[in-house]
Amino acid sequence: MRTKEDxxxxxxxxVDRHRNEIFTIGTTIEHHxxxxxxxxKTAALVARxxxxxGLPCREGLAVTGVKARLGGAxxxxxxxxxxxxxxxxxxxHPHADPQTGAAHACGHNGQVxxxxxxxxxxxGSKVMEHLAGNVVLFAVPAEENVDMEHWRGLRAAGxxxxxxxxxxxxxxxxxDDVDMSLLVHESPRPEEKRAGAQYSSNGTLHKIMxxxxxxxxxxxxxxxxxxxxNAAAIALHALHLQRETFRDDDCIRINxxxxxxxxSLNWVPAETRxxxxxxxxxxxxxxxxxxxxxxxxxxxxxxxxxxxxxxTMPGFSPLLNHRGLLEIYKRNCLPLIGGDTQWTExxxxxxxxxxxxLSLIMxxxxxxxxxxxGESHGADHEVFDPELFYLTPAKAMAMTxxxxxxxxxxxxxxxxxxxxxxxxxxxxxxWMRRRFRVEEFQG
Numbered sequence: 001m002r003t004k005e006d007x008x009x010x011x012x013x014x015v016d017r018h019r020n021e022i023f024t025i026g027t028t029i030e031h032h033x034x035x036x037x038x039x040x041k042t043a044a045l046v047a048r049x050x051x052x053x054g055l056p057c058r059e060g061l062a063v064t065g066v067k068a069r070l071g072g073a074x075x076x077x078x079x080x081x082x083x084x085x086x087x088x089x090x091x092x093h094p095h096a097d098p099q100t101g102a103a104h105a106c107g108h109n110g111q112v113x114x115x116x117x118x119x120x121x122x123x124g125s126k127v128m129e130h131l132a133g134n135v136v137l138f139a140v141p142a143e144e145n146v147d148m149e150h151w152r153g154l155r156a157a158g159x160x161x162x163x164x165x166x167x168x169x170x171x172x173x174x175x176d177d178v179d180m181s182l183l184v185h186e187s188p189r190p191e192e193k194r195a196g197a198q199y200s201s202n203g204t205l206h207k208i209m210x211x212x213x214x215x216x217x218x219x220x221x222x223x224x225x226x227x228x229x230n231a232a233a234i235a236l237h238a239l240h241l242q243r244e245t246f247r248d249d250d251c252i253r254i255n256x257x258x259x260x261x262x263x264s265l266n267w268v269p270a271e272t273r274x275x276x277x278x279x280x281x282x283x284x285x286x287x288x289x290x291x292x293x294x295x296x297x298x299x300x301x302x303x304x305x306x307x308x309x310x311x312t313m314p315g316f317s318p319l320l321n322h323r324g325l326l327e328i329y330k331r332n333c334l335p336l337i338g339g340d341t342q343w344t345e346x347x348x349x350x351x352x353x354x355x356x357x358l359s360l361i362m363x364x365x366x367x368x369x370x371x372x373x374g375e376s377h378g379a380d381h382e383v384f385d386p387e388l389f390y391l392t393p394a395k396a397m398a399m400t401x402x403x404x405x406x407x408x409x410x411x412x413x414x415x416x417x418x419x420x421x422x423x424x425x426x427x428x429x430x431w432m433r434r435r436f437r438v439e440e441f442q443g
Contacts, residue, residue: 004406007127008332011398014121015391021120025049026113026383026390031095033087033102033109036142036165037063037154042085042112046139049116053123055137062168063159066139070122076133076409077179077416081397082355083115084108084143084165084183092379102146105381107186107372110389112139114184117394122401131405133412136178141165143354162432163206163313166354170361171429179416180325180363182400183355184393187368188376194337194388195396196344197326197367202251202279202352204315205290205435209235209297210260213306215270225268226305229261231443232272235300235308242292250285251350254278254293281348282318294439301443308443314435319349319356322363324415325400329367332399336392360422363415369393 015022025045032041043064050057050068057068064085086108091101119137122128128135142165145151154160162168169175187196211232216225236256246252256276262269278293280286294310301308326345334343355366371389374380383389404412423431 002130004402007125007130007402007406008399010125011121011127011402012395014124015117015394015398017124018117018120019391022113022117022390022394023386025116026109026386029109029112030104033095033097033104034085035100035102035147035150036086036145037151037160038147039064039085039141043139046112046116050119050137053119055119055123061174062141062165062172063154064141065165065169065174067174068119068137070128070135070137072128072131072133072405074132074408076405077412078134078136078177079401079404079412080136080138080175080178080181081115081118081401082138082140082181082183083112085112085139085141086144086165088144088377089146090377090379090381093381094379105377105379106144107389108143110186110383110393111183113390114393114397115139117390118398121394121398127402131402132409133405135401140169142168163315164354164357167357167432170357170425173425175358175362176425178362180322180412181355181358182325182329182365182397184397185353185366185368186372186376186389187370188372188374188381192344192368193370194342195333195367195369195392197321197330197365198347198349199321199323200281201319201349201356202253202281202316203283203286203318203356204352205278205286206313206315207276207278207293208311209274210309211235211272211300211306212309213268213270213304216268218266218268222268225270227268228272228306229269231300231304231306231308232258232274233300234303235274235297238296238299239293242296245292246289247285249281251281251348252279252285252289253350254289277315279350279352280318286318298441298443301441304443306443308441310439310441312435312437314432316352316354317356317360319353319364319366320359321365322359322415322419325363325365326367328403328411329365329396329400332403333367333392333396336395337388357428361425361428362421363419
């Protein structure tokens with residue numbers, strides 16, 4: 001039987017052999033950015049790549065997801081390697097779509113290229129003949145979901161229920177055959193060096209507060225109106241006064257914006273709207289801040305006599321990376337980046353990802369790699385080291401598969417033993433549905 005190190009060397013050689021094709025995949029996706037649940041060109045590219053490898057795949061999962069599977073020589077756990085299909089809104093980016101403003105300024109093109117690079121290596125090396133279990137290769141939609149109007153149309157048509165791609169795929173049962181998942185994100189931050197992994201990241205709740213007052217002529221009869229802008233202002237002030245009650249350790253961020261402030265200078269504003277996201281480190285901290293925000297909105301309505309409609313939609317769930325999975329990935333990544341001095345670990349990220357939703361139901365790792373510079377989501381975001389950006393995560397993920405599934409999947413089985421999910425899939429779906437809610441409050 002071939003040794004693990006021999007299999008790993010073969011995998012890395014396969015990635016190197018396909019380096020130009022992997023670079024081409026990444027740059028092709030970069031030049032054709034698409035928004036969440038609309039990634040049809042990128043999904044078609046992934047399907048073509050799977051077909052070229054001789055891998056049957058399923059398409060159209062949660063609108064645009066593409067899923068293939070590699071089987072090992074013996075039964076065992078299933079490891080999923082993920083890549084996200086969608087782009088962000090960054091209309092000033094040099095490769096932005098001129099019609100939509102979408103651009104790959106968050107590195108998802110690198111994720112898909114690395115996932116396909118790992119797939120090429122696993123197929124071309126035939127290492128699965130020496131492993132137990134399976135590998136799912138999964139291009140997933142809508143991690144960013146920047147087009148809310150499009151999403152609302154899909155939801156009204158019954159094509160989606162939840163806001164984000166992995167949430168939808170969980171609901172549809174597409175992760176029922178997966179035991180653990182890995183994804184490698186980009187990091188342009190110099191302080192995070194060449195690669196690394198956080199232990200956790202924030203989750204989010206999306207909130208819309210729509211205040212309805214009563215219009216009246218602002219010059220002669222303002223006393224006959226109910227000022228919905230005043231209701232919104234009181235709600236914002238009440239929310240700001242809550243900030244001292246947020247614990248520092250919970251990493252709470254609330255950044256509201258006023259998206260409607262009235263219709264005419266001549267009239268007391270009758271309709272106003274505040275939109276915001278609550279970000280926090282834990283589900284419990286999210287729920288605590290959610291209660292306080294709703295209370296603040298009701299206070300604005302009570303003070304002015306307006307009514308308020310509060311819409312709550314769950315965004316990302318808080319991410320908790322699996323430490324055992326992190327250690328196995330790190331073991332394989334360090335030789336590729338120059339050792340410990342080029343690795344950063346243990347920070348909590350105040351951003352978020354729907355990898356957090358997966359981490360509620362299975363061992364999950366979202367690590368990161370460098371090779372890019374500029375600001376995430378910014379117009380100056382660019383790849384400057386394609387080898388680090390595209391090839392390093394392809395090699396590290398493929399080698400991690402070997403560690404997990406070698407020797408009758410001993411390491412994967414050990415990792416799963418004693419691990420308990422926060423939710424079963426059905427419990428997760430019920431919990432998510434309860435978090436979607438609309439409250440009508442008359443002040």
